[in-house]
Amino acid sequence: MQKFDSIICVGQTTWEGDFQKAVVQLMRELSVRHRVLYVDYQHTAKDLLMGVLGRQKGVPVKTMVGLTDALVTKEGKDGSEVYVWQPPVMLPINFLPATAHDRFLPINAGRLVRQLRRVMKQLGFMKSLIINGMHPVLGMAMLGKLDEAATIYYCFDEITISPWMREHGGRYEPDYMRRVDAVITTSDALREAKAVVQPRTFCVKNGVDFPLFSQTYELAKTAKSTTVRPIVGYLGTADDRVDVQTVEHCVRTMPDVDFQFIGEIKEPAITQRLGAYPNVIFTPPHQPSLLPPLLARLSATMIPFVCNAHTKTIYPLKINEYLAGGLPVVSTPFSNLSDFDGVVPLAATPEAFAATLRNALNDTAPDRVQARIDMARANSWAHRAEEFEVIFSSL
Structure with a gap:
């Protein structure tokens, strides 16, 4: 049994937004007893351009171009805080066919890992628990590169049905689930489906603030x-x-x-x-x-x-x-x-x-x-x- 003092969550959703998000709510609660670093949504160069032109809402343009700090603290629960880090601009590769996508993925992952390790050193995060929030593609590319103590795949939807994630996420998810230490789903049906691949699959259902x-x-x-x-x-x-x-x-x-x-x-x-x-x-x-x-x-x-x-x-x-x-x-x-x-x-x-x-x-x-x-x-x-x-x- 291990005790994890620090948690790094690689999110597939922005920390901020107009609705409650399971992964964000969990990180806020876990920050009461653990140091938590949330890796925010990985915006691409296309997102940045659309944000500059005013055609896409929610793009942190100033942060992405270095005018504001990429690492900030956000309110947790009961007086706690969560570190939230905006990663560097990514290449837009999700639309690419498999061969081209897989060729460019290491560039995105390498850029993210290098800068994330600097943030981890700055904060003193060592041997952390990595929680991957529904991003098996990036998870596979980062696996074993953060000196992690353990890795959990947090699966809150059926990825093969998601229009945005199904093509590449559906390819990567089975192998990623086999290689992580555990999978946690948000429904019994998801747990039953994922347990076929990873026996250490558990269910923690969504909650409420x-x-x-x-x-x-x-x-x-x-x-x-x-x-x-x-x-x-x-x-x-x-x-x-x-x-x-x-x-x-x-x-x-x-x-x-x-x-x-x-x-x-x-x-x-x-x-x-x-x-x-x-x-x-x-x-x-x-x-x-x-x-x-x-x-x-x-x-x-x-x-x-x-x-x-x-x-x-x-x-x-x-x-x-x-x-x-x-x-x-x-x-x-x-x-x-x-x-x-x-x-x-x-x-x-x-x-x-x-x-x-x-x-x-x-x-x-x-x-x-x-x-x-x-x-x-x-x-x-x-x-x-x-x-x-x-x-x-x-x-």
Whole structure:
């Protein structure tokens, strides 16, 4: 059993953003008991150009050109801090065919490793635990080059279905999983799939920033008194996982209820088919800290995902974010949601979904509200971080 004082997480997502990210939440929690260095999203030269031209949001142009520090500290939990480092500009190679991609990959990885080692020396990070956040391509190229004590592959989606990662990520993931010390997934379905390749595969499900989202309940006492019509809400990115047919049926057959999407819309059919209805509201993404007041106006929430091979592997972040505020949740049976039996009703057809939503609007008994809040509290990121620690402490 090893004790890891320092953790380096190579992320596949930016630290900042308009939505909660599993890997970021975990690193914030782990920073309470460990020194944590988060390697931020590896922006390419193309990203830099688009950022300079104002065509791409979220690109840290000043940092990438050396006008601001690449290494900063961010707030963790309970007074802790996380080091967040913006890596050097990468070559855009993901679009290349396999042979060309693999020829240029060592250039990107070598540049990143050289500068990361300097940061590690500056911070005194030695024999660290490396957590790779869903980037097996870069992980393979970096393996064994950071004087690491152990490496964990943190897999929170099915990479072979992801449009951006499936071509090269699908090639690299099996070999990478065989060579790391452990794999941690966010759903039972993912664990079962990855365990075929790496026997040391574990499941730590997504959690919730309970202190933040539990604010919804208190805010709702005031917000709902000013709400004229009931509102059913959907929080987060709305993409091809959303069953538009089911939502449209609910919108059409429940004209006395408003349906609000809070977040980015990535599936055109959602706006094309639902935008014509007067009881559909589209609200742009908000910083996480601004979400509780929006959620407080909701009467019920929904997770109307299609049922397919992709969604089968999902344990949705939003389910516990809804529950932390005491809000009723209705979901399709897209994945194994047995953890929520008795608290989150499932509906498999458009007609059943609408009927279950109608019931949810009246599911306001104090004991039911408290059951939802208690379930979310048990699924907090603080508890998930403890589960994570049990696994890597055994390596």
